[in-house]
Amino acid sequence: xxxxxxxxxxxxxxxxxxxxxxxxxxxxMELACxxxxxxxxxxGIAAHEVDGLSCSNMEATxxxxxxxxxxxxxxxxxxxxxxxxxxxxxxxxxxxxxxxxGQAKVVVVWRSRKRSGRASRxxxxxxxxxxDYEAWLRPFGMIRxxxxxxxxxxxxxxxxxxxxEDLGRIALTFRANANQNPRAMMQAKTLTMEQYLGARWISExxxxxxxxxxxxxxxxxxxxxxxRAKDCPTKPAYVHAFAQGITPGSSLMANYNLxxxxxxxxxxxxxxxxxxxxxxPGDVKxxxxxxxxxxxxxxxxxxxxxxxxxxxxxxxxxxxxxPSGKLPLNTAGGSLSEAYIHGFNLISEAVRQVRGTSTAQVxxxxxxxxxxxxxxxxxxIVLR
Amino acid sequence: MENKDIVIPATDDPDTAGxxxxxxxxxxxxxxxxxxxKMRFPPRxxxxxxxxxxGWHEVSGRGRVWSYGVAHAPTLPAFADLVPYVxxxxxxxxxxxxxxxxxxxxxxxxxxxxxxxxxxxIGDEVTVAFRPxxxxxxxxxxxxxxxxxxxx
Numbered sequence: 001x002x003x004x005x006x007x008x009x010x011x012x013x014x015x016x017x018x019x020x021x022x023x024x025x026x027x028x029m030e031l032a033c034x035x036x037x038x039x040x041x042x043x044g045i046a047a048h049e050v051d052g053l054s055c056s057n058m059e060a061t062x063x064x065x066x067x068x069x070x071x072x073x074x075x076x077x078x079x080x081x082x083x084x085x086x087x088x089x090x091x092x093x094x095x096x097x098x099x100x101x102g103q104a105k106v107v108v109v110w111r112s113r114k115r116s117g118r119a120s121r122x123x124x125x126x127x128x129x130x131x132d133y134e135a136w137l138r139p140f141g142m143i144r145x146x147x148x149x150x151x152x153x154x155x156x157x158x159x160x161x162x163x164x165e166d167l168g169r170i171a172l173t174f175r176a177n178a179n180q181n182p183r184a185m186m187q188a189k190t191l192t193m194e195q196y197l198g199a200r201w202i203s204e205x206x207x208x209x210x211x212x213x214x215x216x217x218x219x220x221x222x223x224x225x226x227x228r229a230k231d232c233p234t235k236p237a238y239v240h241a242f243a244q245g246i247t248p249g250s251s252l253m254a255n256y257n258l259x260x261x262x263x264x265x266x267x268x269x270x271x272x273x274x275x276x277x278x279x280x281p282g283d284v285k286x287x288x289x290x291x292x293x294x295x296x297x298x299x300x301x302x303x304x305x306x307x308x309x310x311x312x313x314x315x316x317x318x319x320x321x322x323p324s325g326k327l328p329l330n331t332a333g334g335s336l337s338e339a340y341i342h343g344f345n346l347i348s349e350a351v352r353q354v355r356g357t358s359t360a361q362v363x364x365x366x367x368x369x370x371x372x373x374x375x376x377x378x379x380x381i382v383l384r
Numbered sequence: 385m386e387n388k389d390i391v392i393p394a395t396d397d398p399d400t401a402g403x404x405x406x407x408x409x410x411x412x413x414x415x416x417x418x419x420x421x422k423m424r425f426p427p428r429x430x431x432x433x434x435x436x437x438x439g440w441h442e443v444s445g446r447g448r449v450w451s452y453g454v455a456h457a458p459t460l461p462a463f464a465d466l467v468p469y470v471x472x473x474x475x476x477x478x479x480x481x482x483x484x485x486x487x488x489x490x491x492x493x494x495x496x497x498x499x500x501x502x503x504x505x506i507g508d509e510v511t512v513a514f515r516p517x518x519x520x521x522x523x524x525x526x527x528x529x530x531x532x533x534x535x536x
Contacts, residue, residue, distance in 0.1 A: 118458070126460060128391060135393035135400065136426050139523055140487050141455055141463045141496060142471050143391075150453030151473045158451070158506050201468070204454035204501070248432075256450065256473045256483040257425065 005276060010096035011229040011236035012383070014043025014222030015351050020185050020339035022116035024216035031218035032061045032112035033069050039220040043232050045106055050222075052077035052104030054091040056342060058084055061112050077104040081244075083252055085292055085373030086265065088343035089381045093242030095223045105224065111344040112218035121214070133252055146211055146293060148253035149375070150203040153295040156262065157205065162313035164205060167294040168196035169316050171209040171336055174291065177323070178333025181359045185213055186337040210294040212335035219344035221351075237354040240367065241277035241382040245269025253375050265378040266303025266371065274305065277382050279367045281305040284382075286353050286362040287327055287369040288346035291334040296374045297321075304371060304380065323360055331360035343372050350383050389462045392521045400427045402440045407522040410514040414482055416441035425482040445512035446477040447484075447526070454501045469497035470504055474526055486524050489513075490531045499528060 016038030018024070018031050026034070040047055050072040053063050057080040067075055077098040081087035088111070095107035114120060123144040130138045142148060156162060175191040178184035191209065199208040229236035245268035249258045258264075274280060281304060289300045298312035306327055307315045315321065321329040332338045332349040339345050350368035352358040371380040395404035406413040414425045418437030430436045452472040459467060475483045487496035488504060492513035510526040517523055 124460070126391060129394050130391060131394045131397060133426065135397075137485050138391045139393050139517075139521075140471050140485050141459070141466070141469055142453070142485055143455070143459050143463065147453055147455055147471065150455075151451035151471075154453065155451035155473075155506065201454065201456040203456065204468075206453075254485070256485070257481075259481050 006096045006100040006239060006242065007276065008238045008240055008384070009226050010099045010223050011226055011238045012092070012221050012351050013224050013229050013232040013234050013236055014039035014045065015348050016042065016220045017183065017345065017348055018218045020183060020215050020217040020341070020345070022216060024114065028112045028114050028218070029061050029065065029069065031114070031216070032066060032110050032220070035112065035218035035220035036066070036070060036108055036110055039108070039222045042234055043222045043224070045222055045224070045232070047071040048073045049106045050108050051075055052095060052098050052107035054079045054081065054095045054098075054107060054109050056080065056084070056087045056091065056111055057082045058342070059111060077107065081379070083377040085290055085342050086376040086378035088347060088372040088379065089242065089370055090244050090372065090379035092221065092223070092239060092347060092381055093244065093379060096239040096242060099223060099225050105228070107223045108220060109223065110218065110220040111342050113341055114216045115214045115340070116216045133254065137254055142254070144203065145253055146203040146206055149293045149295060150206050152255065152261065152375070153293075154205050156295060156298065160310035160313065162298060164197065165193065166313040166316050167210055168193050170291070170294045170297050170321065171196055173322050174330045174334045175337045177331050177360045178337035181332045181338060184333040184338040185215060186333060206293060206295070209336070212292045212340040213337070215339040215341060217339055217341055219341045219348055221347065235355045237351045237383045239381060240279060240384045241273050242379070243269045243272035243276070244377070244379045245272070246377045255375055262299060262302070262309065264299055264303055264374050265376065266300050266374050266380070269371070269378055269380050270304045273380050273382065279382050279384065284327065284367060284369045285365050286331060287329055288331070288334070288350050289329050289371055290343045290346065290373045291330060291336050292340070292373060294336070297329065299374045300371050303374060304369070328360070328362050331358050331362065346370050354383050390517065391460065391462050392517060395520045399429050403427055404521065406440060406442070407514060407524060410522070411442050412445045412512045412524055413440040413442050414476070414479065415439065423479045423482060425484060443476055443478040447474040447510050447512070448477070449473070449504060449506055449508040449510060450475040450483050451506055452504055466495060466497045468501065470499060470501050472504070472526060474510060484524070486526045488528055489525045491527065492525055499531060503528065503530060
């Protein structure tokens with residue numbers, strides 16, 4: 001075993017979530033601070049001990065403002081991870097790297113969003129003159145992330161025989177999990193296949209229920225070394241393995257120029273992750289897979305080796321992603337039905353599964369897999 | 385800009401300006417490496433072979449629909465009156481591994497919702513046409529072969 005590994009040397013010892021909802025009072029900064037405060041209190045760690053920070057490159061709250069507000073000590077490590085929804089697991093992984101290498105002792109990871117208002121949508125602020133990769137998409141009316149995904153989804157369905165009902169089964173499975181979760185925005189709303197198939201289109205072949213929620217809320221984690229974790233009151237969730245991934249030729253969402261458009265960023269992350277992990281795909285008993293849009297779940301199942309290429313829809317059809325299946329997914333409801341905190345609430349659900357405190361707890365869990373968004377520079381972790 | 389209700393590409397980026405200059409001349413181009421000959425899109429300042437000798441190569445303008453989506457509300461004001469409309473990913477006949485996003489239309493001047501989605505399928509043959517939008521910007525638009533009689 002390489003002495004360079006971060007394996008099990010760092011743990012998530014504190015977790016904080018605000019309420020998830022629409023139109024929450026308080027600024028993004030306040031939501032971030034409340035989530036971080038909860039995470040520190042849970043871990044029994046004083047704010048002045050925090051010396052490292054890691055977040056998404058889309059985070060609107062600033063490191064120095066947080067440090068000032070919260071009373072952190074001198075911050076000597078901070079990192080921001082691209083790219084949007086691909087970065088969640090990367091923040092945890094880089095925090096683990098910083099602690100394992102001695103660059104920091106206590107690292108806070110956070111994501112705060114107030115996105116429930118329509119005016120807050122990023123696509124609604126598209127510039128009149130677009131540059132970079134957007135220049136090849138937006139002038140042709142591909143405006144929203146869902147538009148970037150729609151042709152990928154249609155071609156996948158065409159090539160591999162996946163159907164709208166298969167996508168619907170993903171939405172229904174996660175909704176049923178959310179119905180058991182009092183924190184979930186959709187706890188009180190059931191979803192039937194009839195409702196799914198009858199929902200309004202957003203970007204065909206994707207309908208309303210193929211798309212994640214928009215949410216106000218924040219999630220935060222506190223990470224420390226495995227030695228320090230022994231002194232914390234919580235059950236540690238050790239960062240067992242971590243990888244990021246960019247596949248040559250891939251892009252941000254619109255991956256049409258890959259020779260193989262379905263060998264996406266997850267393949268790069270998966271190769272590295274499973275090389276370093278004692279826990280292999282067949283050993284994973286519960287997984288949280290990034291689900292901004294239902295088709296991403298199929299691609300990530302294949303990319304991370306839980307299914308062979310083109311077989312994920314059949315895996316879903318057989319009920320394997322449900323509570324009694326081979327690989328229960330998104331047990332708190334995921335981005336589709338719990339909340340959309342850019343995948344950070346998927347990480348908290350993985351922590352709960354390791355702690356044994358999920359509202360859809362899987363029996364005998366000894367590890368939990370989480371991945372961030374397929375189709376963009378991405379990341380994944382295995383917790384145990 | 386006179387009409388604020390549009391979305392246009394920047395045409396002054398040194399890496400991509402050649403594409404838009406050619407489009408203004410009603411030519412569809414992709415980059416071709418002067419050393420290894422590999423064609424690429426979207427444009428980059430260098431080839432994966434290490435060469436910076438990137439030139440512009442005119443392609444036939446024929447292609448096939450690799451896939452497509454159909455946008456519905458909500459979207460930007462520039463497109464709100466056009467929903468539902470098809471946006472397609474076109475694989476180029478000269479280089480099938482290169483794919484461009486574009487709209488389908490019955491003619492260069494027809495609206496982007498002029499080809500109904502019922503008339504579109506993966507694999508459909510299309511031919512490029514060009515639509516001037518501003519003095520600087522001319523957008524490629526793709527005319528389905530099934531629409532060619534309409535165009536006449």
